[in-house]
Amino acid sequence: MPVENDQGLILKAKQGNIHAFELLIRQHEKTVYNIAYRMFHHEEDAKDISQEVWIKVYKSLSKFEENANFTTWIYRIAVNTCIDEIRRRKGKETYSVDESVETEKGPIAKQYRDSKPTPEEQYLKKESAEIMQKMINTLSEEHKTLVILRDIQGFSYGEIAEIIPCSMGTVKSRLARARTQLKKMLSKQRELSPHKDRLINRKEGDQ
8 A cells, every 4th residue: 555645644634634644653753763862862762752743743733834845844843852852951861871772774883794793892882882872962962963863864964954954064064073073082982992993993804
């Protein structure tokens, strides 16, 4: 059975068709959840934020203009909801280091194609992913959002410019600064833990 496009579902949902709105949620809930998860790195928080996003979408649906991009509109609400919650919690954020660091395109840590890794190597890969997540968490709200949207969720510069919203040039320049910050933090981390890099590099060289 073909999936109905957003335009048709939006029209029905505006007319009070709950089933149509549920279908809209089904078609976009994964990305909304992933954005929330990457912002908070906590499953329950991501679920709560996602629910809040969809409540806002439902309440604002009557104001949505059909000629606009519905996907961008939803993700803008998701990003703004996450940022509002981060600001509300400022100084009180907690992140679980026990959860896996997954995205639609796979985990941050590199996956190896050769023999099964040893327990030590598995630990190092997990620890590397957790370190990267913690570094992302230290970025400003603005830079963290850009890294998540571009480098983790895979949105284009044009899509991000609409979601934020700002010019594409601004997206690129801010993202460049965010990546520079991450590179500096990674360099410092490698200086502190050179033995981990040797183990990881040795594994990569075996491919």
